[in-house]
Amino acid sequence: MTIDTKEFRNTVGCFATGITVITTVDVDGLPIGLTANSFTSVSLDPPMVLFCLDRKVASFDSFTIGKGFAVNILSSNQVDVSNRFAQSGPDKWEGFHYETWDSGVPILPGCLANIECCGHSILDAGDHVIVIGEVKNLASAGGDVKPILYYRGGYKEILP
Numbered sequence: 001m002t003i004d005t006k007e008f009r010n011t012v013g014c015f016a017t018g019i020t021v022i023t024t025v026d027v028d029g030l031p032i033g034l035t036a037n038s039f040t041s042v043s044l045d046p047p048m049v050l051f052c053l054d055r056k057v058a059s060f061d062s063f064t065i066g067k068g069f070a071v072n073i074l075s076s077n078q079v080d081v082s083n084r085f086a087q088s089g090p091d092k093w094e095g096f097h098y099e100t101w102d103s104g105v106p107i108l109p110g111c112l113a114n115i116e117c118c119g120h121s122i123l124d125a126g127d128h129v130i131v132i133g134e135v136k137n138l139a140s141a142g143g144d145v146k147p148i149l150y151y152r153g154g155y156k157e158i159l160p
């Protein structure tokens with residue numbers, strides 16, 4: 001059976017996810033980030049996570065030089081942050097404040113959770129690669145902070 005790309009997208013889009021911004025730094029230490037919903041946890045011991053990275057994104061090389069990365073899980077009031085980092089190019093950092101922890105990769109404020117990782121491995125997977133990291137630091141907000149949901153190509157909210 002030949003799988004039509006649009007039908008494939010529509011079908012996998014039935015799986016609701018959260019939204020993250022994955023951040024790192026480039027060779028010059030400048031901030032890099034992109035919106036991604038392909039995040040998942042992998043291993044508990046040691047704690048490991050992954051995301052899938054499109055080979056075509058401008059930030060591809062920065063994520064594969066091994067500087068580590070952070071997963072910033074967005075809260076329901078950060079749709080503007082998701083849209084900002086879904087654009088390509090360095091302008092998306094203009095006027096955007098962030099902190100750093102141990103590795104120096106950007107940690108975005110106001111998130112539901114932040115997870116700082118060192119690079120573990122990168123696996124080939126078609127037109128994407130799978131980036132696996134080992135978790136080194138983390139923080140999460142209180143239980144009343146809600147996530148953004150992404151479902152069938154659109155942002156949704158959890159009902160009260």
Ligand SMILES: Cc1cc2nc3c(=O)[nH]c(=O)nc-3n(C[C@H](O)[C@H](O)[C@H](O)COP(=O)(O)O)c2cc1C
Pocket residue numbers: 019033034035036037038039051052053054056057058059060085086087088089090150
């Ligand atoms: C909801 C949503 C989820 C996305 N998930 C991913 C993803 O998991 N992996 C990926 O490589 N790009 C993903 N993207 C696309 C990137 O955010 C987009 O291509 C971005 O412009 C890349 O930035 P860059 O070209 O500056 O690197 C997603 C975009 C949106 C809106």
